[in-house]
Amino acid sequence: MYGRDKVSEILERATKTLSREGLEGEVVCNVSEEQTVRSAWGQIHQSPLARSLDITIYARNGKKSASVSFGDYNTKAIRSNVKRVKDLVAVSPENPYLNDLALQPKVLPELFLPPIDEETLGHAWEKKAIALRDAQFAAGSIRCVASGRFFTGLAEIGVANTNGLLRYSAFTGSVFSLVVTGEHHLSALATESHTRVGGISPEAVIAEVIEKASQARNLPFYDPFASGKGPAKQFDILLHPHALASWAQGLSYYGFNGLMVHEKQSFLSGKLGQMITGKNISLRDDWKYPGFPAMPFDFEGVTRMQIPFIENGRVRGAVYDGSTAKKANLTPTGHSLKGSWGSIPLHIVFEGGNTTEEELIASCEKPTIYVTYFNYPGMPDKREAVFTATTRHGTFLVENGRFTHVLPPLRFKEQTAEAFKRVEGLSPTTLVIEEENYGDFYPQSIAVPFAKITNCTFVGSNKYK
Numbered sequence: 122m123y124g125r126d127k128v129s130e131i132l133e134r135a136t137k138t139l140s141r142e143g144l145e146g147e148v149v150c151n152v153s154e155e156q157t158v159r160s161a162w163g164q165i166h167q168s169p170l171a172r173s174l175d176i177t178i179y180a181r182n183g184k185k186s187a188s189v190s191f192g193d194y195n196t197k198a199i200r201s202n203v204k205r206v207k208d209l210v211a212v213s214p215e216n217p218y219l220n221d222l223a224l225q226p227k228v229l230p231e232l233f234l235p236p237i238d239e240e241t242l243g244h245a246w247e248k249k250a251i252a253l254r255d256a257q258f259a260a261g262s263i264r265c266v267a268s269g270r271f272f273t274g275l276a277e278i279g280v281a282n283t284n285g286l287l288r289y290s291a292f293t294g295s296v297f298s299l300v301v302t303g304e305h306h307l308s309a310l311a312t313e314s315h316t317r318v319g320g321i322s323p324e325a326v327i328a329e330v331i332e333k334a335s336q337a338r339n340l341p342f343y344d345p346f347a348s349g350k351g352p353a354k355q356f357d358i359l360l361h362p363h364a365l366a367s368w369a370q371g372l373s374y375y376g377f378n379g380l381m382v383h384e385k386q387s388f389l390s391g392k393l394g395q396m397i398t399g400k401n402i403s404l405r406d407d408w409k410y411p412g413f414p415a416m417p418f419d420f421e422g423v424t425r426m427q428i429p430f431i432e433n434g435r436v437r438g439a440v441y442d443g444s445t446a447k448k449a450n451l452t453p454t455g456h457s458l459k460g461s462w463g464s465i466p467l468h469i470v471f472e473g474g475n476t477t478e479e480e481l482i483a484s485c486e487k488p489t490i491y492v493t494y495f496n497y498p499g500m501p502d503k504r505e506a507v508f509t510a511t512t513r514h515g516t517f518l519v520e521n522g523r524f525t526h527v528l529p530p531l532r533f534k535e536q537t538a539e540a541f542k543r544v545e546g547l548s549p550t551t552l553v554i555e556e557e558n559y560g561d562f563y564p565q566s567i568a569v570p571f572a573k574i575t576n577c578t579f580v581g582s583n584k585y586k
Contacts, residue, residue, distance in 0.1 A: 220443020252323035274562035310514030380463025406466035414564035473570030474547030
């Protein structure tokens with residue numbers, strides 16, 4: 122861990138070098154450390170530890186701007202990259218929508234965050250290995266095999282600019298994920314997330330995945346599309362939080378992104394204030410939500426706002442970086458990632474209800490498909506927010522309040538706003554943290570409930586050979 126003082130010193134050297142060259146701009150320093158212990162077919166086969174440092178200079182002269190990224194913080198590297206970006210700025214076209222350089226706020230919420238957890242910082246190697254070993258023993262007891270990964274990550278993010286702004290924040294996250302496989306293509310999944318590795322209960326994750334795998338072993342197999350692809354079929358569905366998180370993640374990229382809204386590519390475009398879903402649907406971005414890895418500011422140094430997207434079914438807004446906000450004549454919301462794709466909310470909260478998972482299952486009288494996980498999620502029609510995916514790691518048929526059959530992976534297709542008008546029940550929310558980012562750990566996290574939705578469309582199955 123570099124720490125606040127070291128990251129701040131790097132940022133100050135870079136901004137002073139920019140100023141000496143007659144440039145304005147911002148500097149982002151991202152320090153990341155990840156450690157994952159992986160097992161496959163019952164054997165631990167990987168335990169990589171990855172560290173990275175990325176410095177990006179966003180320089181400007183008037184309305185011209187350019188950026189460079191590099192991974193060395195010594196003075197020579199900073200000077201040479203400032204000269205390089207100065208040359209790039211000189212030949213860049215003018216951009217009338219450059220974000221305004223932020224000023225140092227009077228209140229810095231990052232100063233009130235809890236300290237970094239020392240156990241997570243040490244990556245708890247032994248705890249991870251023991252958890253994966255115990256998972257394999259448990260899977261073997263039901264003649265199955267366990268594979269999994271136990272991840273811990275640390276990130277430090279600093280932002281400074283030539284206006285004197287300087288901000289720093291650090292956070293950790295941990296995820297334990299298990300997949301148990303067996304004969305006849307059996308597959309079951311369980312995952313738990315927390316900002317601290319000590320907040321994860323490996324015993325609970327193992328118990329959950331073994332229960333699901335045992336259930337799948339003891340149920341008869343049924344394929345709704347066994348006679349051929351045929352026409353699409355409609356079923357009520359029960360979505361596990363892992364599945365609903367994938368759906369919400371797609372909305373964060375394409376639906377709640379201010380650039381997509383401004384360019385009329387979002388399903389929210391032109392619908393501010395309108396009812397588009399059922400009244401029981403509320404989604405927001407909220408970095409202060411309990412349990413989230415907090416990031417109080419964005420890559421422009423702007424304090425992150427808590428933004429409602431849909432409130433009791435009604436469209437309320439989207440997230441904006443400085444450039445997109447200027448195009449739309451709005452105020453930046455503190456969600457810049459300094460990318461050409463616009464702004465992406467990192468802390469999605471899908472407001473839940475008061476119904477338990479058990480009560481939702483008990484309410485299923487007619488055939489209902491229970492979906493544990495969505496694989497390969499996509500949104501081919503972004504303006505209509507059409508969500509597609511294939512179910513995986515535990516797809517079951519529920520009838521008369523009980524599990525009756527295990528199903529193959531099914532191909533799912535739904536228009537989001539219409540589906541969200543048919544949500545019959547929601548459990549309290551459950552935390553889902555992104556597992557790993559392969560080099561850069563970001564605080565991307567989602568709180569979502571179990572959800573029961575009626576009359577959803579499945580277009581086929583992935584038949585087992």
